[in-house]
Amino acid sequence: MAQPIANGQIMAAKTLTINGKHLSAEESATVLEAASEAGIEIPTLCRLEGLSEVGACRLCLVELTGSSKLLPACVTKVAEGMEVKTDTERLRRYRLMILELLFAERNHVCSVCVVNGLCDLQSLAQQLGITHVRFPYLYPKVSVDASHDRFVLDQNRCILCTRCVRVCDEIEGAHTWDVMGRGTNSRVITDLNEPWGSSETCTSCGKCVHVCPTGALFEKGRSVAEMQKRREFLPYLKLMREQRK
Amino acid sequence: MNKPRLATAWLDGCSGCHMSILDLDERLIELARFADIVYSPLVDAKEYPEDVDIVLVEGAVSSDEDLKKIHTIRRRTKTLVSLGDCAVTSNVPGMRNRFPIDSVTHRAYFENAQFNQQVPRQVIPPLLPTSRPVHEFVKVDLFVPGCPPSADTIHFVLTELLSGKAPDLTNKTRFGA
Numbered sequence: 001m002a003q004p005i006a007n008g009q010i011m012a013a014k015t016l017t018i019n020g021k022h023l024s025a026e027e028s029a030t031v032l033e034a035a036s037e038a039g040i041e042i043p044t045l046c047r048l049e050g051l052s053e054v055g056a057c058r059l060c061l062v063e064l065t066g067s068s069k070l071l072p073a074c075v076t077k078v079a080e081g082m083e084v085k086t087d088t089e090r091l092r093r094y095r096l097m098i099l100e101l102l103f104a105e106r107n108h109v110c111s112v113c114v115v116n117g118l119c120d121l122q123s124l125a126q127q128l129g130i131t132h133v134r135f136p137y138l139y140p141k142v143s144v145d146a147s148h149d150r151f152v153l154d155q156n157r158c159i160l161c162t163r164c165v166r167v168c169d170e171i172e173g174a175h176t177w178d179v180m181g182r183g184t185n186s187r188v189i190t191d192l193n194e195p196w197g198s199s200e201t202c203t204s205c206g207k208c209v210h211v212c213p214t215g216a217l218f219e220k221g222r223s224v225a226e227m228q229k230r231r232e233f234l235p236y237l238k239l240m241r242e243q244r245k
Numbered sequence: 246m247n248k249p250r251l252a253t254a255w256l257d258g259c260s261g262c263h264m265s266i267l268d269l270d271e272r273l274i275e276l277a278r279f280a281d282i283v284y285s286p287l288v289d290a291k292e293y294p295e296d297v298d299i300v301l302v303e304g305a306v307s308s309d310e311d312l313k314k315i316h317t318i319r320r321r322t323k324t325l326v327s328l329g330d331c332a333v334t335s336n337v338p339g340m341r342n343r344f345p346i347d348s349v350t351h352r353a354y355f356e357n358a359q360f361n362q363q364v365p366r367q368v369i370p371p372l373l374p375t376s377r378p379v380h381e382f383v384k385v386d387l388f389v390p391g392c393p394p395s396a397d398t399i400h401f402v403l404t405e406l407l408s409g410k411a412p413d414l415t416n417k418t419r420f421g422a
Contacts (some may be wrong), residue, residue, distance in 0.1 A: 110421025111392035126419035131388035139342035
């Protein structure tokens with residue numbers, strides 16, 4: 001078999017099966033990339049093309065023969081002879097549970113949200129057939145930071161995917177965003193949990209707003225279902241940077 | 246053969262789901278051929294009757310009265326449908342849940358009232374500490390999210406249920422639809 005060639009270097013290929021389908025993938029590939037190449041779709045939420053992978057949302061969990069642990073496909077590298085299952089009863093059950101817990105943990109009121117109809121969380125819930133949340137809603141009292149001139153942070157809608165943290169650090173290079181606290185008390189924060197509007201590190205570039213999968217970050221002046229997120233810039237910026245190295 | 250007995254109920258919601266039912270337009274007349282509408286804010290019956298086959302419930306459970314109603318409805322109905330986001334998620338009525346009940350009533354009846362400032366003790370039922378989805382109190386047989394679910398969705402749900410099928414709502418509606 002011919003070796004795949006990338007940048008003039010010979011890359012080793014690994015052969016594996018995903019849902020019984022035999023495939024080969026570059027050794028640097030993740031299970032998620034190998035699956036996607038083979039047309040096998042695995043749901044994701046925290047992942048975004050152009051940002052690093054963190055495995056925060058756990059939606060892409062897969063089963064591996066010989067392992068009792070479930071592994072996130074986005075950060076698991078392919079290996080020779082690996083047998084992966086992406087769509088078992090157990091995985092489907094966990095994916096529903098993860099999404100329902102996200103809805104229960106904050107105040108996601110889709111009907112009055114700036115991204116109603118344009119939201120990754122909402123559309124994934126619909127795709128996976130969620131019609132209600134079986135867990136009691138927590139209705140937490142969380143804050144809204146509207147101190148920035150142009151943008152708003154609404155903690156009611158945050159799912160802690162850390163896309164804002166990653167884009168600000170990896171692409172913009174500002175690292176204004178971070179996460180503080182643990183468990184249900186975790187919050188995304190600007191600087192040292194200071195008002196966004198008085199942040200000295202924020203460049204007001206708006207990248208965080210547009211990578212945010214929900215209505216947690218939005219532009220001021222947008223009303224219900226008006227906040228269309230534009231993410232086309234991301235793969236392009238990443239490509240330009242890779243070529244500069 | 247007796248026609249199936251259909252009801253609709255209105256708990257804590259804006260009545261938008263019932264407006265959506267009215268949006269069935271001429272399909273309401275067709276519906277009346279296949280079912281008797283025995284109770285609804287849109288018909289004259291004052292008390293929720295026995296032996297209801299299907300009920301569409303709009304609204305969250307927010308007050309003593311809602312709570313009493315939903316238990317009666319459950320006892321007297323075969324198939325209970327949570328209709329719309331308020332019934333399914335508590336939606337907008339639930340937005341008060343993060344505030345203590347005293348500050349909610351104070352806001353409504355004192356801060357926002359110009360005259361006769363007092364918490365009503367008659368006719369208006371006392372609020373529960375939080376407004377919650379219907380399925381946290383009684384068993385729900387079918388969930389139809391949407392704010393409101395479209396007339397087409399409601400029509401689909403009713404025709405499927407009336408012909409004895411379980412409606413598959415994939416791609417038909419969603420939270421906030």
